[in-house]
Structure formats: structure tokens, C-alpha cells
Amino acid sequence: MTDLHIYNSYSRAKEKFESLVPxxxxxYVCGPTVSGESHLGHARPYITFDYVYRYLSHLGYKVRYVRNITDAGHFEEEGREAEDKISKKAVLEKLEPMELVQKYTNLFHWAMSQFNCIPPSIEPTATGHIVEQIDMIQELIAQGFAYEVNGSVYFDVRKYAEGHDYGKLSGRVIDEMLETTRDLEGQDEKRNKTDFALWKAAPPEHIxxxxxxxxxxxxxxHIECSAMATKYLGKQFDIHGGGMDLxxxxxxxxxxxxxxxxHTPPVRYWMHNNMITINGRKMGKSYNNVIKLTELFSGQHPELEKAYSPMTVRFFILQTHYRSTLDFGNEALQAAEKGLKRLMEAYEWLQKAPATGNGQPADAALEQKVKDLLASFAGYMNDDFGTARVxxxxxxxxxxxxxxxxxxxxATALSAETFSLLQAEMKLWVEDIFGLRSESAADNSKLEGVMQVLINLRKEARAKKDWGTSDAIRNQLAAIGIQLKDEKDGGMSWT
Structure with missing residues (x-):
């Protein structure tokens, strides 16, 4: 397969990729809601679309990669009326909303840099595009597909479905959705239970x-992504990515x-990565298995037997096709850790090795095997980004x-030409396309050990109400760029 083929979630088929503009x-990839610290669920989509971004660039495309930051308006209509995650968390943490947004945006960026993810071309925020969202809502009202009630505006799904295939992407049937939608607060404002909010009137306490x-x-x-995608990518664009849950x-x-x-379908190719589980269970607050990325890197979580490095996690994600489910179990992560070590040790030796061989290979069969394996990389990747097969x-x-x-x-088994090809192709795929980089496991292990000693000392100081020693440990670590964070359960994590 020489041309890139992508599985389009909308058509449920692999399609040859042809960009709108040659x-x-x-x-466009849906970014995080920065109302809290990034967790393991954020690792898979952003690593996935990082290697998609890298591979498209390798193929010679000039890629405009837009990934938004949701810093307002991501509310849940189920369970309670228009609860805004940012506002709620800001009250809990006694921070200004945008102070909280900045804190968790910085943490997200830090985590992405640990994973060696390339920053997007544009990273717009919801709060920076209120005008564009209002303009789009006004257009929907003008065309008769949205309506205002008590200062809130809703999209009329039933009317839209009369002439459009609403539910095709997710495989849902609108009549079934009407029957199964629960009676929720605020539903009395809507014409239909399936209608969704474009704008919500702010109650007095809303910040x-x-x-x-x-x-x-x-x-x-929902309106923020439509507004920002349209502004930066146009009325129609090539790829929209995100998790299957979206x-x-x-x-x-x-x-x-x-x-x-x-007046046109916005996306040509919809791409969705599958979901993750933690030791065989869906990740969720009710299971107490939401693992923050700082906890993943430090090992400070009950579900974790040890700390796992960012590159181990990246390699683990690359080992499984993005459309397959992925279980973050300790046994599998530790196997990935060993596999990554084996690959990187061979790779690092290869890159430092002097040129070998001469014009004629001593082992023609081995020479051909190496060439065939190297040639297979592109074919596997062109088949819907088959990283596991590569x-x-x-x-x-x-x-x-x-x-x-x-x-x-x-040393003479391979020709000098093939040995140089092996060096170059492995560098291209390991570093440039897969984004893997070497880590000093020994140094990481030592640092984690030292940090655990300091955390234990600080816990002892706090237990004795020795606040001077407790604060000194925290402040001196902060001075060298290490942040200690006190958890609600009495535990501590560090970044």
C-alpha cells in the first residue's frame, strides 16, 4: 500500500487520503478541559495525533494542526443545571478562574513535553473566541435551527434531522435517543430532549x-470547536481527531x-482513538482509578506497582493500533518498559557504530531481509497508521x-550502503516519526528514590506539626524546579 489510507469513522471504512488542498x-484535535490536572486518558489521544502529525509532515505535507484549550463553558447538562467545570473548581481551589486555567494549562503543556509531543500549530482557547461563538449562534438562529429561551439558546436537533443524517457518526438513531434520554434538570426549556445548549444564561453565582x-x-x-475550527481551518478541512468518547x-x-x-459538512476524515482501561476496568472516579500523569511518572497511585517513564507510556501506546482498546495494566506496562529498553539499547549502539562492510555484502540473504524490513515500515504506516506492525x-x-x-x-555481512540505510531509517522512524527518545533509567530511578525519602521526611515533620521543616523541604525543592503537591488523602506527589 503506497498511498496513505485512513479509517474514516464517519463512513466506517478505510479511505485513500487526499487532502483538500494539495x-x-x-x-483539528479536541484539546483538554483545563479544570484539573491531566490524567492518563489524555495520554492516548495526544500521543496518537502527535505521531499522525509527524507522519503527515514526513510525507511532505505542510500541516496546520489546531488543538484547542477548553477554558470555559464545558458544562454537564446531566445531573445538575449548567455546571461549569472551570467555575466549580475555581471556587474549590480559591483561585480566580483564569488563574486555575493557567495552572492546569501549564501542567498539561509540561506533560506533553515529557511525552515529546510537538506543540500544535495553533492552540486557541474558548475564552479567546467568545465573539466567534456568538456570531455562529446568531447565524444558527437566523437560519431557524436554534432558539432562545430565558436567556439560553438551544440547537433544534429534530429540525436538523429532518434533512440531515443526525447520528451517523456515532451510530445513533434520533427516535431511540428521544426515548432513552432521561428527564434532567433544565429539559423543560427545550423543545426536544435531544436539543443541546449553544449558550447558557448565567445564574447569579456563576463566576x-x-x-x-x-x-x-x-x-x-460544542460550539467552541465549531467556531475555532472554522476560523483557523476553513468551512471544510481534512482531519478531525479525538477520543471515541467524543x-x-x-x-x-x-x-x-x-x-x-x-453549508457543507465540515470534515473529510474523522479519526477516533479507542478507549483505555486501567487494570481491566474503565477509568472513572467511582472506581478510584483516575491516574494523573504526575502520579503515573512518580508511581504514587494505588493502581500502580511502580513509576512509569513518559517514553515507556509513549512506546506502550505505539505498540497498539489506535483504534484498538488499550489496558494500562502493570504487567503490560512493565513488559513495554523492557521492550523499549531492548529497542533503544540496540538503536543507540547502531547510531554510534562506525560504517561497516564494503561494496559487496557477505550475506546476501541477510542484506535482503534488512532491506525488506525497512521497506515495510511505510507500508504498515500507510495502512491507517499501523504503528504496532512497524x-x-x-x-x-x-x-x-x-x-x-x-x-x-x-561486520562485512551487510554492505556499507545497507548499513548506512539501516542507521538512517531507524533514526527517521524511532526519533522523527515515533517521537521516542532515550531516557536514563538509572538517573530517574535514583531521583525517584531521593524524592520518596524527602516526601517521607516531610510527612514525619507534618505529623509532628514541625511546619518549619515541612515548609523548608517544600520551598527548597521549589527553588530547584521541583513542585511538591499535597493530596486530599494525605499523600504527596511531585513534578
Whole structure:
């Protein structure tokens, strides 16, 4: 397969990728809601679309990668009326909302840098695009697909479904949705239970609020992505990515809003990574298994037997196709850790090794095997980003590299040309496309050990009400760039 083929979630089929503008790709990926610290659920989509971004760039495309920051308006309509995550958390942490947003945006960026993710081309925020969201809502009202009630505005899903295939992306049927939607607070304002909020009137206690034609309020969740994608990528663009959990209602709503406003379906290829589980269970607060990325890197969580480095996690994600489920179990992570170590040790030796061989290979069969394996990388990747198959081919090359290293394979077995090709292709795929980089496991292990000693000393000081020693440990660590964080359960984590 020489051309790139992508599985389109909308058509449920692999399709040959052809960009809207030759040589250019517009890609939008739903970013985090920065109401709290990034967790393991954030690792998979952003690592996935990082290697998609890297591979498209490798193919020669100029990629505009837009990934938003949701810093307002991501409220849940189920369970309680228009609860804004940012406002609620700001009250709990006694911070200004934008102070809280900055804190968790910084932590998110730090985590992405640990994973070696390339920053997006544009990272717009919801609060920075209130005007564009209001304009889009006004257009939806003008076209008769949205209506205002008591200062809130809702999208009329039933009307949209009369002429459009609402539910196609997520595989849902609107009549079934009407029957199964629970009676929730605020439903009495809507014409239909399936209608979703574009704008919510702000109650008196709500902190984040903006003026609008309908009174003071704040935007809904779905409208921000439609507004920002349209602004930076146009009325139609190539790829929209995100987790499978966003198909409904978020992406389904995006399609409806954007199609009406822009008179065209917004996205050519919908890509969704599958979900993760933690030791066989869905990640969720009720299971007490939401693992923050700082906890993952430090090992400070009951579900973790040890700390796992950012590159181990990245490698673990690369080992499984993005559309397959992925279980973050300790046994699997530790196996990935060993696999990564084996690959990187061979890779690092290869990059430092002097040129070997001459014009004629001593082992023609081995020479051909190496060439065939290297050539297979692109074919696997062009088949819907088959990273797992590329890694499997790499591991067939590891014994060859180790054989040359240990002199079990003669240096003249490969021609100088093929040896140089092996060095160059492995560098391209390991570093540039897969984004893996070497880590000093020993140094990390020592640092984690030292930190655990300091955390234990600080816990003892706090237990004795020795606040001077407790504060001194925290402040001196902060001075060298290490932040200690006190958890509600009495535990401590560090970044």
C-alpha cells in the first residue's frame, strides 16, 4: 500500500487520503478541559495525533494542526443545571478562574513535553473566541435551527434531522435517543430532549460570564470547536481527531452546527482513538482509578506497582493500533518498559557504530531481509497508521543489530550502503516519526528514590506539626524546579 489510507469513522471504512488542498493538511484535535490536572486518558489521544502529525509532515505535507484549550463553558447538562467545570473548581481551589486555567494549562503543556509531543500549530482557547461563538449562534438562529429561551439558546436537533443524517457518526438513531434520554434538570426549556445548549444564561453565582444578545451567560461545549475550527481551518478541512468518547454528543453536535452555518459538512476524515482501561476496568472516579500523569511518572497511585517513564507510556501506546482498546495494566506496562529498553539499547549502539562492510555484502540473504524490513515500515504506516506492525518489524531488526554489536554477525555481512540505510531509517522512524527518545533509567530511578525519602521526611515533620521543616523541604525543592503537591488523602506527589 503506497498511498496513505485512513479509517474514516464517519463512513466506517478505510479511505485513500487526499487532502483538500494539495500539499497541505488541516487537522483539528479536541484539546483538554483545563479544570484539573491531566490524567492518563489524555495520554492516548495526544500521543496518537502527535505521531499522525509527524507522519503527515514526513510525507511532505505542510500541516496546520489546531488543538484547542477548553477554558470555559464545558458544562454537564446531566445531573445538575449548567455546571461549569472551570467555575466549580475555581471556587474549590480559591483561585480566580483564569488563574486555575493557567495552572492546569501549564501542567498539561509540561506533560506533553515529557511525552515529546510537538506543540500544535495553533492552540486557541474558548475564552479567546467568545465573539466567534456568538456570531455562529446568531447565524444558527437566523437560519431557524436554534432558539432562545430565558436567556439560553438551544440547537433544534429534530429540525436538523429532518434533512440531515443526525447520528451517523456515532451510530445513533434520533427516535431511540428521544426515548432513552432521561428527564434532567433544565429539559423543560427545550423543545426536544435531544436539543443541546449553544449558550447558557448565567445564574447569579456563576463566576465566568460574558455579555451576549441574550443576556449575560457563557457558551456551550460544542460550539467552541465549531467556531475555532472554522476560523483557523476553513468551512471544510481534512482531519478531525479525538477520543471515541467524543463521537456523541460532542462531534455529532459539531457536525450539525458547522453544516448549517457553513453549508457543507465540515470534515473529510474523522479519526477516533479507542478507549483505555486501567487494570481491566474503565477509568472513572467511582472506581478510584483516575491516574494523573504526575502520579503515573512518580508511581504514587494505588493502581500502580511502580513509576512509569513518559517514553515507556509513549512506546506502550505505539505498540497498539489506535483504534484498538488499550489496558494500562502493570504487567503490560512493565513488559513495554523492557521492550523499549531492548529497542533503544540496540538503536543507540547502531547510531554510534562506525560504517561497516564494503561494496559487496557477505550475506546476501541477510542484506535482503534488512532491506525488506525497512521497506515495510511505510507500508504498515500507510495502512491507517499501523504503528504496532512497524514496531514488530523493528524488533525483527534488533537481533541483527545486536549480532553486529556482539560480533556474532560479521561486520562485512551487510554492505556499507545497507548499513548506512539501516542507521538512517531507524533514526527517521524511532526519533522523527515515533517521537521516542532515550531516557536514563538509572538517573530517574535514583531521583525517584531521593524524592520518596524527602516526601517521607516531610510527612514525619507534618505529623509532628514541625511546619518549619515541612515548609523548608517544600520551598527548597521549589527553588530547584521541583513542585511538591499535597493530596486530599494525605499523600504527596511531585513534578
Amino acid at each position: 500539499g497541505h493538511v488541516g487537522m 465566568m460570564r460574558w455579555n451576549s444578545p441574550w443576556g449575560e451567560g457563557f457558551p456551550g461545549w 463521537q456523541f454528543p460532542h462531534h455529532e453536535s459539531e457536525i450539525a452546527q458547522s453544516t448549517i452555518c457553513n 514496531l514488530a518489524a523493528m524488533f525483527e531488526l534488533v537481533p541483527v543489530i545486536n549480532g553486529l554489536k556482539d560480533k556474532n554477525i560479521a
